[in-house]
Amino acid sequence: MATRIEFSQHGGPEVLKVAEFTPTAPAEHEVQVENKAIGINYIDTYIRSGLYPPPMLPSGLGTEAAGVVTKVGSAVTHLKVGDRVVYAQSGLGAYSSVHNVPADKAAKLPDAISFEQAAASFLKGLTVYYLLRKTYDIKANEVFLFHAAAGGVGLIACQWAKALGAKLIGTVGSAQKAESAKQAGAWQTINYREENLVERVKEITGGKKVAVVYDSVGKDTWESSLDCLQRQGLMVSFGNSSGPVTGVNLGILNQKGSLYVTRPSLNGYVTTREELEEACNELFSLIASGVIKVDVSDNQKFALSDAAQAHTTLESRSTQGSSLLIP
Template sequence: MAKTAIIEAHGGPEQFKIIDREVGAPGPGEIRIRHKAVGLNFIDCYQRSGLYPMTLPHALGMEASGVIEAVGEGVTHLKVGDRAAYAAQPPGAYTEERVMPAAQVCPLPDAISFEDGAAMMLKGLTVQYLFRRTTPIAAGDTVLFHAAAGGVGLIACQWAKSDGIRLIGTAGTEAKCQLALDHGADACINYRDEDWVARLRDLTDGKGVDVVMDAVGADTFEGSLDSLRPLGFMISFGNASGPVPPFAVATLGAKGSLKITRPTLFTHIADHETCQQMARDLFEKVTAGDVKIRIDQRFPLEDVAEAHRALEARKTTGSTILTV
């Protein structure tokens, strides 16, 4: 039996229930993993609230780390006793132990702790596809990154620095801006205290940036488009403030023949070999010291509702994990 956090109805954090659930044995293409730590992400909040509807009841959670306890038929890249970490579907990481598909579970290097492994997979693989798989970005290019002091943002600041990319961040307090600067951002704008679009234009001599990476959504979308240079590229990869409302495609032409995409991590990692290679790329950044995983909040699994409240209130910095 494994202690597990589930929801039986969509809604607020109060929907969480802690239950004991039977784990079972892995079938073909599956593994059983005993978790050491579990990562917390905004997609978990979207699924809990119903923004991303799911069949209920269901456990939540998309990333974790732990030790492989059993391996199903056909699984060759993992064995019993291996350290492992993942960002993967279906949801179900908020538990002590689970059976799950093996394809997106990755061997975790000994040099990376279980806590860092749980905190880095979904966020770090997101940064990997943003910088390596979405549009060409080269040393000397300039990127605008919203929520630069969050879990994804702090990894992005360091990744950009290590690749010679100029990253301009935004955050909601001076302390968060300083955190982004400390992790490699070239500049960070406090969007609560100033007109961030105007400030961004000042920082780029009126030209705008090459790429915007925006996981905030509705609140920043229009300003993000206005921050791009002609022919610039907008990556809208999240909805922390709510989904982006419909807009006229002709707007992209009027604002300088802009390009836009709405990617998801799970499209990028759907192929087993691609996922494993992306993870190796991320692990190399971490083991080389180019990226350090910052965990600023730890909650016991039983306090998952409190953890969700903190995340949605934007009271967190860096990564948040659940301890099991």
């Protein structure tokens, strides 16, 4: 028997229940993975709450984990039993001790990267990869704004920006988070509970403002983020932590300086096997060489059966960096 988290109605963390199940054999293009560490992502809360409804209820949850291949589908050639792997974009059900995963979404893990490091950084690191390297090609000395800089995606973005020689201005919700973002490589931080975002961005940039804003907060910061942009700047709206952006009047882009907006997702950038391999090469070498550190503090590692508690903690805005479930 295996254990997984299921939910049969949308709602708060309390809808998450622990269930026992008997794993089925993997389909021909799948591998079965015994999960050792499971990544918790903010998107999991959207799926649970119904903001992004799953195909059907009851449903499993989670798309990212690292572990060992225990069974291989008949058409799979690049993985074998015993391989250490990490996967994301797997289809719902990674909050589980065992998960059948499309083989082309799994990557072999270098020995230098532990299961916990991998599950803490794969989906979030691939996200930072496409945001900073593809959606807008951040160059050395580029000054840009990145919201929630002390979060899971955020701390990886701070470190990646530093590695590129770029100057990330990170927003944070507390002095402690400002310290973490700075340590990770943020050039400047703005505590948006205490400081006016737009005024501080103008002050830091000598009135020039920035060419690109990465905004995962959504509803609460949409308008102020646009006000941080230079003429013809790019707004990258990639998340909804405070709720989705709705009812946008396109005229606002004209009024605020002929701005551009994009609403990207990982699936739109890292889709094919080749794209995944290219992204993994960059991400794994930065982690294996210690340029990007993704160690998770003990108070953000939860037993799989405590998934509801893990969601409550993530949504309380008290976490820094990534959080994990351990089966």
